[in-house]
Amino acid sequence: MTTLQQAILKVKEAGHKAFVPYIMAGDGGLETLKPTILKLQAIGVTAIEVGIPFTDPVADGPTIEQAGERALAKGVTLRNVLAELAFFREDITVPLVVMTYFNPVLAYGLEAFGIACAAGGVKGLIVPDVPLEESDILRETLNPQGVDIVQLVSLTSPPERIAKIAAASQGFVYAVTVNGITGARASFANDLEGHFARLCEASPIPVLAGFGISTPEQVVSMGALGDGVIVGSTIVTALHEGDFAKVEALVAASKGVLEKSTL
Numbered sequence: 001m002t003t004l005q006q007a008i009l010k011v012k013e014a015g016h017k018a019f020v021p022y023i024m025a026g027d028g029g030l031e032t033l034k035p036t037i038l039k040l041q042a043i044g045v046t047a048i049e050v051g052i053p054f055t056d057p058v059a060d061g062p063t064i065e066q067a068g069e070r071a072l073a074k075g076v077t078l079r080n081v082l083a084e085l086a087f088f089r090e091d092i093t094v095p096l097v098v099m100t101y102f103n104p105v106l107a108y109g110l111e112a113f114g115i116a117c118a119a120g121g122v123k124g125l126i127v128p129d130v131p132l133e134e135s136d137i138l139r140e141t142l143n144p145q146g147v148d149i150v151q152l153v154s155l156t157s158p159p160e161r162i163a164k165i166a167a168a169s170q171g172f173v174y175a176v177t178v179n180g181i182t183g184a185r186a187s188f189a190n191d192l193e194g195h196f197a198r199l200c201e202a203s204p205i206p207v208l209a210g211f212g213i214s215t216p217e218q219v220v221s222m223g224a225l226g227d228g229v230i231v232g233s234t235i236v237t238a239l240h241e242g243d244f245a246k247v248e249a250l251v252a253a254s255k256g257v258l259e260k261s262t263l
């Protein structure tokens, strides 16, 4: 079992839901990466999805797109993010999952990228623009470096495809809860239960729900569909605005506490 899967199962055994915040690496400057990761792990997140800024983030809504622009303006790149992680990897206690589009990986060079991931203690990778059919090359290069390739399942995937993706995904299955791009949503489709039940049944590894989750109540309701949640845009905004209490309240909800945390 991989480190990433183990971290999620540990939370499950404690009767909680996994909570994975997404951050835009270097939003506020590369020097913010270390304190942000240390703060998040201190409040008990399960893993951290570390987003790499990119000029053409096709799956992202305005919140993450703008955070990416801020990071790019500060000179943040895939290369210097991985180098920074390597610099403080002894202090990192939760699995890190890098989320990047394929272009920066290609520009880095796949082999060199894999080595840099290992040096930075990266445990998982999400590359949304590499479809399942093309993903062998990622597993072949990254698995030997101890990095899981996490696959996304969309709401519109037919059953055979859901089964294929669940069988190929590593660490966890990323179940996308909306049709569309990242960003907070007021409501979700009401037939999510059936979709998640089929997905959880088909998946030998944990299933986490992500996209559109922005309130403690949604952490609870979406978390209940599977093994936990991934929260991006709301975390990015809260960190940008310095509202850490909001982040704490979301984490507390994943542990069954639905009131503002006083940590």
Ligand SMILES: O=P(O)(O)OC[C@@H](O)[C@@H](O)c1c[nH]c2ccccc12
Residues within 6 Å of the ligand: 022, 049, 051, 059, 060, 064, 099, 126, 128, 181, 182, 183, 184, 210, 211, 212, 213, 230, 231, 232, 233, 234
């Ligand atoms: O921002 P949201 O709606 O909370 O969704 C999570 C998401 O941000 C994060 O997992 C993510 C950011 N960019 C992505 C691109 C593809 C898949 C996932 C992502």
